[in-house]
Amino acid sequence: MSVYQATTSAPVNIACIKYWGKRDTKLILPTNSSLSVTLDQDHLRSTTTSRADPSFKKDRLWLNGVEEEIKDGGRMATCIQEMKRLRKEVEAKDSSLPKLSGYAVHICSRNNFPTAAGLASSASGFAALVSSLAALYALPATPSELSLIARQGSGSACRSLFGGFVAWQMGFKPDGSDSLAIEVAPREHWPDIHALICVVSDDKKGTSSTSGMQRTVETSALLQHRIAHVVPARMEAITAAILARDFDAFARITMQDSNQFHAVALDTDPPIFYMNDVSRAIIALIVEYNRVSVANGGKLKAAYTYDAGPNAVIYAPKENLKEIVELIINYFPQAEPFKDPFGLFGAAGVQGKVVDGFNPAVARPFGVGAVKGLIHTRVGDGPRVLGAGDGLLGADGLPRAD
Numbered sequence: 001m002s003v004y005q006a007t008t009s010a011p012v013n014i015a016c017i018k019y020w021g022k023r024d025t026k027l028i029l030p031t032n033s034s035l036s037v038t039l040d041q042d043h044l045r046s047t048t049t050s051r052a053d054p055s056f057k058k059d060r061l062w063l064n065g066v067e068e069e070i071k072d073g074g075r076m077a078t079c080i081q082e083m084k085r086l087r088k089e090v091e092a093k094d095s096s097l098p099k100l101s102g103y104a105v106h107i108c109s110r111n112n113f114p115t116a117a118g119l120a121s122s123a124s125g126f127a128a129l130v131s132s133l134a135a136l137y138a139l140p141a142t143p144s145e146l147s148l149i150a151r152q153g154s155g156s157a158c159r160s161l162f163g164g165f166v167a168w169q170m171g172f173k174p175d176g177s178d179s180l181a182i183e184v185a186p187r188e189h190w191p192d193i194h195a196l197i198c199v200v201s202d203d204k205k206g207t208s209s210t211s212g213m214q215r216t217v218e219t220s221a222l223l224q225h226r227i228a229h230v231v232p233a234r235m236e237a238i239t240a241a242i243l244a245r246d247f248d249a250f251a252r253i254t255m256q257d258s259n260q261f262h263a264v265a266l267d268t269d270p271p272i273f274y275m276n277d278v279s280r281a282i283i284a285l286i287v288e289y290n291r292v293s294v295a296n297g298g299k300l301k302a303a304y305t306y307d308a309g310p311n312a313v314i315y316a317p318k319e320n321l322k323e324i325v326e327l328i329i330n331y332f333p334q335a336e337p338f339k340d341p342f343g344l345f346g347a348a349g350v351q352g353k354v355v356d357g358f359n360p361a362v363a364r365p366f367g368v369g370a371v372k373g374l375i376h377t378r379v380g381d382g383p384r385v386l387g388a389g390d391g392l393l394g395a396d397g398l399p400r401a402d
């Protein structure tokens with residue numbers, strides 16, 4: 001008997017222009033457009049296997065080995081239902097196709113990084129879910145078409161259907177059919193963009209993005225100014241910066257937009273604080289690192305950005321990553337040796353130090369554990385279809401023990 005199964009992996013994305021606010025909470029339609037960099041799946045990814053089988057009684061999902069309830073009318077159920085609808089359309093056009101749209105599915109997914117810790121697991125998770133079902137159902141859909149469905153799982157997930165530099169166009173139609181992701185530039189356009197993730201906390205966060213942004217929509221006057229007068233011009237300017245590979249402009253806009261997102265969080269009633277003292281110290285270090293460069297006649301060398309949590313993501317051209325890792329480690333000693341996937345350091349490992357002219361008093365040194373880990377990665381590609389050997393379900397249709 002045929003086994004109908006597909007496995008894909010999908011990347012995390014970290015926004016430079018932040019999505020924060022919905023105009024429709026069911027369809028997940030945003031109050032502003034956003035733009036992100038897709039990170040390399042060689043380092044951070046969700047891997048998902050989907051199987052359709054006539055013997056399955058109901059749709060089931062396992063996340064990191066634990067079964068999650070698929071709630072009726074919930075986001076997961078909506079995504080699965082929408083994918084089955086697309087499959088049904090394909091089957092209607094070709095009667096020789098197996099009627100997979102009528103079978104229940106078993107879905108098994110793993111993240112190779114902490115889930116629900118502000119590392120955008122919902123983005124890679126829903127992108128992997130949608131792309132694995134698209135592969136299972138052999139849908140002729142484009143990544144933008146699939147992004148319409150991933151968006152209904154988690155807004156930011158729509159941007160993980162592409163690699164490189166990705167915009168989520170907010171759209172204007174009430175049915176959401178124009179609220180989708182498009183590629184601004186593939187990673188090959190600007191492969192030099194690297195990212196250092198400073199894991200400040202891998203705990204589950206206090207205020208989820210979903211509830212936090214809704215409170216902001218309801219109570220923040222500053223958000224209305226951001227939506228009407230700030231984001232549209234920033235979307236244009238950062239797109240131009242990416243197309244011109246202008247890191248100075250890219251960095252300036254990215255930092256400004258992170259700052260404004262955290263300002264609207266603070267402007268929410270009651271206020272929401274996602275950054276902590278460690279996050280703010282990292283901002284001070286990057287600001288000073290850039291100041292020294294500019295004082296010496298150079299340009300901005302790094303950009304920080306923070307999502308709905310205290311973890312920092314630092315974007316920079318590859319050539320600056322060595323200095324940036326040394327800088328962070330100088331203030332935030334690490335319990336574990338730095339994993340050095342790009343071979344920046346020799347066998348001796350990293351020694352903390354600051355660049356000449358750096359004012360060390362901009363931040364106080366912290367103890368081991370303030371920054372729990374550093375992940376060095378770079379701009380990456382979009383979802384990948386994997387081989388049968390990578391499947392996460394066993395012959396019985398349940399998660400494989402490994």
Ligand SMILES: Nc1ncnc2c1ncn2[C@@H]1O[C@H](COP(=O)(O)OP(=O)(O)OP(=O)(O)O)[C@@H](O)[C@H]1O
Pocket residue numbers: 046047063109110111114115116117118119120121122123124125126128129156208209307308
């Ligand atoms: N691999 C996956 N497959 C399917 N769903 C997933 C996967 N990984 C995460 N999710 C869903 O995303 C939820 C976590 O999303 P949440 O927004 O709380 O955290 P986050 O994405 O890590 O943080 P943020 O989006 O704010 O950066 C999980 O509870 C689960 O429902």
Ligand SMILES: C[C@@](O)(CCOP(=O)(O)OP(=O)(O)O)CC(=O)O
Pocket residue numbers: 014015017018019020028034122153154155156157209210211306307308
């Ligand atoms: C701060 C952000 O990371 C917010 C992400 O919010 P989510 O996409 O997690 O929210 P839901 O649509 O409610 O699932 C900014 C961004 O990624 O653009």
